[in-house]
Amino acid sequence: MKQKQTAERVPRHIAIIMDGNGRWAKKRLLPRNAGHRAGMKRMISLSEAVFDRGVQICTLFALSTENLSRPQEELKGLFSLFREYFAKNVDTLIEKNILLKVIGDLTLLPADVSEMIRAGEERTKGGARGTLVLAIGYGGRQDILAAVNEAVRRGKEVSEAEFSAMLSTKELPEPDLLIRTGKEVRISNFLLWQSAYTELYFTDTLFPDFSDGELDKALAAFAERERRYGKL
Numbered sequence: 034m035k036q037k038q039t040a041e042r043v044p045r046h047i048a049i050i051m052d053g054n055g056r057w058a059k060k061r062l063l064p065r066n067a068g069h070r071a072g073m074k075r076m077i078s079l080s081e082a083v084f085d086r087g088v089q090i091c092t093l094f095a096l097s098t099e100n101l102s103r104p105q106e107e108l109k110g111l112f113s114l115f116r117e118y119f120a121k122n123v124d125t126l127i128e129k130n131i132l133l134k135v136i137g138d139l140t141l142l143p144a145d146v147s148e149m150i151r152a153g154e155e156r157t158k159g160g161a162r163g164t165l166v167l168a169i170g171y172g173g174r175q176d177i178l179a180a181v182n183e184a185v186r187r188g189k190e191v192s193e194a195e196f197s198a199m200l201s202t203k204e205l206p207e208p209d210l211l212i213r214t215g216k217e218v219r220i221s222n223f224l225l226w227q228s229a230y231t232e233l234y235f236t237d238t239l240f241p242d243f244s245d246g247e248l249d250k251a252l253a254a255f256a257e258r259e260r261r262y263g264k265l
């Protein structure tokens with residue numbers, strides 16, 4: 034009998050849509066930005082847990098192009114959190130030997146935030162244990178469109194591999210597992226081209242409550258998946 038081919042035990046690349054911060058805060062009668070702060074706290078320890086489990090690349094959706102249309106007060110709070118994150122966490126990433134990469138349109142962010150991001154990337158350049166990718170001001174369609182426009186500028190047809198190399202994720206393998214917290218069952222303009230064969234995992238748990246134990250559940254579900262890439 035043909036043996037069932039299960040996925041590699043640990044995904045090489047995990048992507049996470051960190052949804053539900055606002056609802057987490059609402060349940061506690063707190064302002065939305067308190068939910069984002071709780072999300073940031075969780076994000077910091079979760080990104081350590083992920084690398085401890087042997088994952089090599091972790092991509093976190095921190096702010097979509099569309100999120101930039103949220104009320105000014107919420108955006109102000111999020112930008113303050115980004116400032117705090119980059120001021121306090123880059124040293125830890127260096128200590129833990131993690132390379133930081135940010136994808137997205139940094140021109141949409143306040144100039145000082147984008148400078149902190151570029152400095153963080155530069156300082157963690159040597160990180161060899163894992164890669165933490167933060168998607169900030171990121172949109173999957175915008176990523177694809179920029180690559181299409183680049184192909185048009187080059188003036189000749191491109192292959193899938195050449196096209197992939199024009200995306201913001203060019204040096205990264207495609208995600209093996211995409212987790213979305215917070216109950217919604219959609220991709221919301223995340224890594225659209227890159228997740229063509231990614232295993233999807235949805236949980237009702239709101240992001241600040243997405244514990245290491247919940248991560249382990251998602252990893253266990255992934256290990257049971259049969260990946261066929263459209264073949265028999």
Ligand code: FPP
Nearest residue numbers: 051052053054055056072073095114115118
């Ligand atoms: C979605 O939840 C979450 C966001 C738009 C922001 C994610 C940000 C963080 C986890 C923390 C800060 C990140 C960094 C890089 C420091 P939502 O607000 O849409 O939640 P809701 O659907 O319950 O309203």
